Amino acid sequence: MDHFTINNAVLSIGDIAQITQSDRPIALSEEAIQRISHCRKYLDETLQQREAPVYGINTGFGALCNVKIEASKLTELQHNLVVSHACGIGEAIPVRVVKTMLLLKILALAKGHSGVRIETVERLVQMYNEGVFPVVYEYGSLGASGDLAPLAHLSLPLIGLGEVYVNGVKTSAAQVHEVLGWEPLELASKEGLALLNGTQFMSAYGVELVKEGHRLLRWATTIAALSVDAYDGRTEPFHEKLQAIRPHQGQIDVAAALRALLSHSDLSKQPKAHVQDPYSFRCIPQVLGATLDVIKHVQGIFETELNAVTDNPNIFPEDDLILSGGNFHGQTLAMALDYLCLALHEAGSFSERRTYQLVSGKRGLPPFLAGDAGLHSGLMIAQYSAASLVSRNKQLCTPASADTIDSSAGQEDHVSMGANAATKAWTVMNNLEQILGIELLCAAQAIEFRRPMQSSPYLENVLQAYRKLIPHQSSDRYMHPEIKATVQFMREYQLPELN
Numbered sequence: 001m002d003h004f005t006i007n008n009a010v011l012s013i014g015d016i017a018q019i020t021q022s023d024r025p026i027a028l029s030e031e032a033i034q035r036i037s038h039c040r041k042y043l044d045e046t047l048q049q050r051e052a053p054v055y056g057i058n059t060g061f062g063a064l065c066n067v068k069i070e071a072s073k074l075t076e077l078q079h080n081l082v083v084s085h086a087c088g089i090g091e092a093i094p095v096r097v098v099k100t101m102l103l104l105k106i107l108a109l110a111k112g113h114s115g116v117r118i119e120t121v122e123r124l125v126q127m128y129n130e131g132v133f134p135v136v137y138e139y140g141s142l143g144a145s146g147d148l149a150p151l152a153h154l155s156l157p158l159i160g161l162g163e164v165y166v167n168g169v170k171t172s173a174a175q176v177h178e179v180l181g182w183e184p185l186e187l188a189s190k191e192g193l194a195l196l197n198g199t200q201f202m203s204a205y206g207v208e209l210v211k212e213g214h215r216l217l218r219w220a221t222t223i224a225a226l227s228v229d230a231y232d233g234r235t236e237p238f239h240e241k242l243q244a245i246r247p248h249q250g251q252i253d254v255a256a257a258l259r260a261l262l263s264h265s266d267l268s269k270q271p272k273a274h275v276q277d278p279y280s281f282r283c284i285p286q287v288l289g290a291t292l293d294v295i296k297h298v299q300g301i302f303e304t305e306l307n308a309v310t311d312n313p314n315i316f317p318e319d320d321l322i323l324s325g326g327n328f329h330g331q332t333l334a335m336a337l338d339y340l341c342l343a344l345h346e347a348g349s350f351s352e353r354r355t356y357q358l359v360s361g362k363r364g365l366p367p368f369l370a371g372d373a374g375l376h377s378g379l380m381i382a383q384y385s386a387a388s389l390v391s392r393n394k395q396l397c398t399p400a401s402a403d404t405i406d407s408s409a410g411q412e413d414h415v416s417m418g419a420n421a422a423t424k425a426w427t428v429m430n431n432l433e434q435i436l437g438i439e440l441l442c443a444a445q446a447i448e449f450r451r452p453m454q455s456s457p458y459l460e461n462v463l464q465a466y467r468k469l470i471p472h473q474s475s476d477r478y479m480h481p482e483i484k485a486t487v488q489f490m491r492e493y494q495l496p497e498l499n
Helices: 013-022 030-049 071-085 095-109 118-129 148-159 173-180 191-196 200-230 240-244 249-261 284-305 331-358 380-396 418-450 457-467 480-492
Strands: 004-006 026-028 089-092 132-134 137-139 163-166 169-172 314-316 321-323
Touching: 013 095, 013 200, 013 284, 026 030, 026 118, 030 118, 030 314, 071 148, 071 191, 095 118, 095 132, 095 148, 095 200, 118 132, 118 148, 132 148, 132 173, 137 148, 137 418, 148 173, 148 191, 148 200, 163 173, 169 173, 200 249, 200 284, 200 331, 200 418, 200 457, 240 249, 249 284, 249 457, 284 331, 331 380, 331 418, 380 418, 418 457, 418 480, 457 480
Parallel strands: 004 026
Antiparallel strands: 089 137, 132 163, 163 169, 314 321
């Protein structure tokens, strides 16, 4: 398999997804190797020539920045930094997020402004290519000096410590070193700080959330279209002339998708007895379009970040400068993640309202979509489950970025809480997926009460694939496995492109 070569090219979230999902190995370009080596050589020479303290290189960290460290103890200083900062708690984060996190750290170090040695970056590349992904925990970052605790856990295997996943199995880093014949690295000056400063935890979550957001928004639009036909809804609200006089791009795009999804639907074409539909049907372009606009906005922010250098201090050999600043502060990402969290929640809240309408015994549909309502409860409690998830998401929409707590004896007196924004947005995203799965379950059930009339060819093909997994419910049955299977179907089934 061809390697993906890391150079100085600007990458998109799509590029990152293509690399991580294809299991394509990575390699440093000659240009990247030269940048890294040149920066390290400059740093070594500068430390020999200067006696003045340089933050994090020959000083303590955070509130200990005024403590000068002897040259003979600089390696010990970096080792101590990594082990002391590995204080993550909570659940281990998904391996796919760790994989993205590791790739983003390599990309940042390859920019040649961090002062790390080439062998340190090459070991990270080896870890990525061998599928050695560190165990990183959910909590511990304040999103200010970057993601200190999570990145400490990401870095522990470099020095032979911590735990890793290999082929999905958790093991010790020391055991993996033994199997692969690796020797633990002794970190040189600046290296521990370069590894731990940075926004790669927040950024990795942002990359994965944007990617999943696009996928779930497409499912949300498809399922909403199916619900329109299942509810005997009107299609005039999706007319392009209506969108043209309020031309928000997301609204335009979602309306166009709805028109394509419902094209040639017998159910859509049949005469309607009602003049208008509830907002959860009539306003699909406006609400899901708003979510789409937010996803695209947030995507732009994270695509800037994944191409950035976010550790500290930063080194500029050509200008003979070592600058200590605040590129690790996650405020931009925290606010974007809070915005994305709200947008994903709204898509779920909107979906649950259509589920509620579908099971309410209106428009010729039986109560709770049960064939013999009373004897059978049908999908009554499926709507309860969706409602409980929506309520949970509402609680999670309180912005993390509005909070800050002093840390490091007041040296870090404003923090972004971007890591908490990331993990709660991840929970909202997972809840959204299940809410949409419940709507799909209900819409598919409701369509069966419209037979022999047909929805559009596109939607009927999706239904046909779904029915191979989940049959029509003619009587009450154990529903939990069917909701889980529906979510799995949404993960595995590739929605065809719209014409």
